[in-house]
Amino acid sequence: xxxxxxxxxxxxxxxxxxxxxxxxxxxxxxxxxxxxxxxxxxxxxxxxxxxxxxxxxxxxxxxxxxxxxxxxxxxxxxxxxxxxxxxxxxxxxxxxxxxxxxxxxxxxxxxxxxxxxxxxxxxxxxxxxxxxxxxxxxxxxxxxxxxx
Numbered sequence: 001x002x003x004x005x006x007x008x009x010x011x012x013x014x015x016x017x018x019x020x021x022x023x024x025x026x027x028x029x030x031x032x033x034x035x036x037x038x039x040x041x042x043x044x045x046x047x048x049x050x051x052x053x054x055x056x057x058x059x060x061x062x063x064x065x066x067x068x069x070x071x072x073x074x075x076x077x078x079x080x081x082x083x084x085x086x087x088x089x090x091x092x093x094x095x096x097x098x099x100x101x102x103x104x105x106x107x108x109x110x111x112x113x114x115x116x117x118x119x120x121x122x123x124x125x126x127x128x129x130x131x132x133x134x135x136x137x138x139x140x141x142x143x144x145x146x147x148x
Contacts, residue, residue, distance in 0.1 A: 040048075
């Protein structure tokens, strides 16, 4: 469409004038313009409507994409939270099992140590009894003990 605009319209720079002829101050900028022909051809009307339709469709598509992305992000966050809860439960269960196993092994080691200590005490007692018998010197054997 054609339009008329003022010679001082702000987007059109003034022509360069010689410094000697130039007025002392620039002319005021004007924002006046007027459409000369207001009737548009059919193709222009169709094009404007089509552009508007595409713009609204694009906006709608962007909104749907943003909504889908937000829902996906929320679902992913929920999945991660569930994963963290499962992992925490697994770690707690593993710690509990390890603690139980540790206590069980400590009990086994304690019992083994007591059995070993009892066996050592039994052997010490036998050694004491043998030493006492030797010191008594009853000589009951075929040969005296010190000659063997």
